[in-house]
Amino acid sequence: MNQFKIGTRLGMAFGLVLLITAVIAAVGFWRLSMLKETTVRIATVEIERNQLAMEWKAGIDLNWTRASAAL
Structure with a gap:
């Protein structure tokens, strides 16, 4: 890693941070879509x-009232 210039190392680190951010956003989007399905199920079924x-x-x-009145 020391053979790369500082700019290259910083660029790779920034790219890694962007990749991690994209993965987190994708997982969040996936979980929100699952939550939407659950909400629809709760709202209907x-x-x-x-x-x-x-x-x-x-x-x-009503049957209890009728039975009580009959007794």
Whole structure:
């Protein structure tokens, strides 16, 4: 490494820093796209499941009220 001039060594170090920055940016972009997929899933499937569970609970509550009144 000592055979290279200081400018060459600084250029290689700067290139390495740019490469590391590009890798970090690519990983960040990839993780954000995965987060978007998860958000879409939560916004559709999980909300639909929650709605069905709430309807089921309302039916159970109504049946309990009817059973209590019948007794």
